[in-house]
Amino acid sequence: MAKRKKRRNSESPEGSDIDNVGTSKKTIRTSNARNPSGKNQYPSVPSIEEMAELLHDYHKKNPNFKYPDYIAALMNDHSIRIGRSKLALYLKQLGLSTSSRGNHIPEAEKTQLILDELAKDPHQTRGPRAIREALNLAGHKIARDDISGVMHAFEEDGFEKRHPRSKKSLVRTPLTSVGPHEEWSMDGHDKLNKVGFGILGLRDKWGRKYLHYRVFPSNRYADTTGVFYLECAKKHGGIPTQVSSDRGSEVRDAYAFQTTLRQQFAPDLDPSLIPPWMFLDSTRNITVESGWRPLFYTWGVNVLEFFQSGLDDGFFEPGNYIHEQTSNWIWFPAVQRSLDQFCHEQNNHRIRRQHDKILPSGGTPNDFYANPAAYGGTDCLIPVDEAVLDQLLQEARDAAHEHMRYVDDGFNDFAQEAYAALGKPEITLQNAWTVFSSHGWSAWTT
Known part of the structure; x- marks a missing residue:
């Protein structure tokens, strides 16, 4: 026997109210919600104005901080719980992005910064990762691929020098310790x-x-x-x-x-x-x-x-x-x-x-x-x-x-006077002999 089709009634049964029924069901669902107020147990995240000084301090101490580092430090030091998305938004607005992709340095300037850092290492002992970390600490966020590209273009032989097979490996022994300062x-x-x-x-x-x-x-x-x-x-x-x-x-x-x-x-x-x-x-x-x-x-x-x-x-x-x-x-x-x-x-x-x-x-x-x-x-x-x-x-x-x-x-005291006469230039390994042989210094030391 064919199944009897259920008749669709376009009119509401007598004594019923479709709208009221729908509203009633909605009310029931709302009343059974786990969190009808929309508030959770976590405290609200401070505003960017309140967080700016803390984030700047962390970035100044360690420009290599990643998102987990910020999150852990804020929780441990200040009991501030913040999500990754909110943290990323704050860092971006403060110009402290942990990614080098958003740091748009002109190509010519970027290349020069890399070459300046390479000039500090004439023996080509540091790889792209070490150069990137040094630049980050100096406040210049440059992608590792960009650094590697410049190094391949200007110091290709450095990669061969640093290859593990090109030098004697250091024998290491497993160490154990309880904690810092033991x-x-x-x-x-x-x-x-x-x-x-x-x-x-x-x-x-x-x-x-x-x-x-x-x-x-x-x-x-x-x-x-x-x-x-x-x-x-x-x-x-x-x-x-x-x-x-x-x-x-x-x-x-x-x-x-x-x-x-x-x-x-x-x-x-x-x-x-x-x-x-x-x-x-x-x-x-x-x-x-x-x-x-x-x-x-x-x-x-x-x-x-x-x-x-x-x-x-x-x-x-x-x-x-x-x-x-x-x-x-x-x-x-x-x-x-x-x-x-x-x-x-x-x-x-x-x-x-x-x-x-x-x-x-x-x-x-x-x-x-x-x-x-x-x-x-x-x-x-x-x-x-x-x-x-x-x-x-x-x-x-x-x-x-x-x-x-x-x-x-x-x-x-004598050297301090000579140095002051030169205008007290910053002395680095690269320019130490230039300062030594400068005209102003020579005048004081002859």
Whole structure:
């Protein structure tokens, strides 16, 4: 039997109201909604005017920040919860975009910025990623592909030089650590000693942060190394649980300071279980030792290149007292500023995520130290009274004065006058010999 078709009635049944029924159903659906008010449990995001200063501060500290970095920092530092879309809108309106695509720099200017950065690296030790990070830190957001294109056009052979098969691979040993400041690794670097620059370095084991790196006339004196250690303690507001180094006699004063201060400010730590200082072979002092190769081959070789150029061009006369003093006065601060910039770039270098790695990855050393808990770490810094550090540091500097100074005491005032007569130009590795040989300086030094 055929199914009976349901009759469609164009008129409403008696006593019913179609409109009222529809309204009733709508009302029912609304009343059953999970959130009829439209408000959620999260606080409202501050306005762009309220956020502008915070976002500018984060960008100034680290121009390489990505969206997750901003989101995590705002939540951790200020308990501000913000979504990626809203954050992107704010950053775009403030001109702080994390992407280089929206940064429309004219092609000619972009190329020149890249070439200027390449000129700081005559040995072609840095790849496109390192150049991009350096430009970002200087406030110039340029896409990696653009940088790579310029480098291929002007420094094609640099890619072959940097290829892993073209150099000896560095053997690495897995490291473990509880958190920042559990162990500082100390060592000296001697490859620039032949031109008079002794380097001392302190690097943290947990996040591989370059804590304190310093240029001295020599890194072989115990009193100089003691000053260096106290400068790092002053810089970070305390001392580590432990320091590691090789067995050189130059660590004598630093060893004494670490041992005494830890006994005074962390008496509960048993030195028989956790020694305040560990003496290691150079091959086992991996944290700081593994950093010397990239430091020398991406920074040190260029220092030697720029310094040697002045000697080869006849700007400098060996044995001439004025020349030697002037050269030291110009070059030591210039090398220190360049070394500080290298450490700044390394501490803002993003370490790729490695799931099988024990130490933190997937961020920069600065990220690890800003929020160690997010990377599974515990801050182990032992706070030390600032007045105690100030007194020890002043006494240590007085004792090490002769070994630390790079010009005679009377020459500094003389050099300052000559420098002022030149208009106090900014001195870099690239123009140091130009300043040395300038007419105004020569007039004062003859």
